[in-house]
Amino acid sequence: MPLILETIVTTLSAEGALHLVPFGLIRGDGADGKETYVLAPFRPSPTIENLGANPCFAASSPRDIRVIAGAVTGRRDWSTEPCQTIPGRRLADSFGHAEFEVVAVEEDAQRPRYHGRIRHLAAHAPFIGYNRAQAAVLEAAVLSTRLHMLEPAKVLSEMSYLAIAIAKTAGPREREAWGWIEDKVAAALGPEARILDREDRGTRQERAE
Numbered sequence: 114m115p116l117i118l119e120t121i122v123t124t125l126s127a128e129g130a131l132h133l134v135p136f137g138l139i140r141g142d143g144a145d146g147k148e149t150y151v152l153a154p155f156r157p158s159p160t161i162e163n164l165g166a167n168p169c170f171a172a173s174s175p176r177d178i179r180v181i182a183g184a185v186t187g188r189r190d191w192s193t194e195p196c197q198t199i200p201g202r203r204l205a206d207s208f209g210h211a212e213f214e215v216v217a218v219e220e221d222a223q224r225p226r227y228h229g230r231i232r233h234l235a236a237h238a239p240f241i242g243y244n245r246a247q248a249a250v251l252e253a254a255v256l257s258t259r260l261h262m263l264e265p266a267k268v269l270s271e272m273s274y275l276a277i278a279i280a281k282t283a284g285p286r287e288r289e290a291w292g293w294i295e296d297k298v299a300a301a302l303g304p305e306a307r308i309l310d311r312e313d314r315g316t317r318q319e320r321a322e
Contacts, residue, residue, distance in 0.1 A: 116140040119251055120172035121180055121204045122152065123193065124163035131202055132159045133189050135181045135254060138172055141228065149228040150213065156223055164227055168215035171196050173204035176238060178247040180204065182290035185254045186297045198233040209236040246283035249275040250290045257294050260301045269306060272298060276308045 122136040139151040152170065154160045164170065175181060180191050193202035196212050203210040213229030243251075253275050256268060272295075279291050291309060299306040 118150070118172070119181070119255075121175050121184065121191075121207070122160065123171045123173070123202055123204065124160050124169075125167045125201050126159070126163050127166035131193060132163055133184060133191060133193070133204070134160060135184050136160075136172070138229075147230065149216065149230050150211075152213075152227040152229060153224050156225075161225065164215060167200060168227075169199040169201055169213060169232075170215070170227075170229060171199065171201050171203035171210055171212050173207035173210040174240070175204055176206050176208055177286060178243075178250045179286050179290040179293075180206075181254045182250050182293045185257055186293040188293065196233070197235070208238050208240040209234070211235075244282050244287075245278035246281075246287040246291075249278040249283075250287055250294070253291065253294045257297050260298065265302050268298065268302060269308070272306060272308050279309055 117137040117139050119135065119137050121133060122138075123131060123133050125131060136152060136154070139153065141149050141151050150172070152160070152164075160170075179188075183189065183191070192205040194205045195201075196203050199212045199214065201212070203212070211231050212233040214232050215227050216230045217228040219226040219228075253272060256263075256271055256275075260268060276291075279287060283291065295307050295309060
């Protein structure tokens with residue numbers, strides 16, 4: 114299996130408008146044998162349109178897990194800063210970021226693959242590790258983008274398992290991020306998708322008894 118890095122990818126439109134979205138970058142090898150990272154968005158996608166106009170992108174590792182949850186639930190207004198070597202912007206509050214130039218494109222009617230080569234790499238803050246709740250938010254965010262592909266029972270089962278880590282290790286940011294994702298899933302599948310709320314109510318009831 115290839116190495117996939119979960120990042121926040123930023124691209125610019127022809128008019129200079131920023132598009133920010135979570136993406137898994139796939140590590141691969143270019144035609145010349147040098148390392149590349151592949152961006153493979155599904156059509157239709159603003160990212161595809163932007164890369165056609167400006168064939169470069171930045172990928173950032175967010176310090177705040179709410180950025181990932183927010184981006185998949187329509188909350189994209191996060192602070193950015195100018196990139197160093199490409200015409201673009203990167204996430205401001207990040208452990209680090211990389212700037213990529215697209216060096217090859219594999220065209221496809223459904224999912225083209227853009228091979229990016231690193232032009233600039235920078236670290237901005239020490240990274241010790243994510244806690245379990247942050248990892249659960251990341252997995253739930255990915256799950257919420259596949260609601261049209263998965264059976265509802267599968268989604269609810271996965272959400273129930275991930276909610277265990279939220280209940281045990283989440284801080285305020287992780288709780289807020291999880292709430293955004295539960296809202297999105299519940300809007301698609303119904304109120305039974307609000308798993309953490311249900312478990313919290315059960316815990317409070319047990320304590321009261």
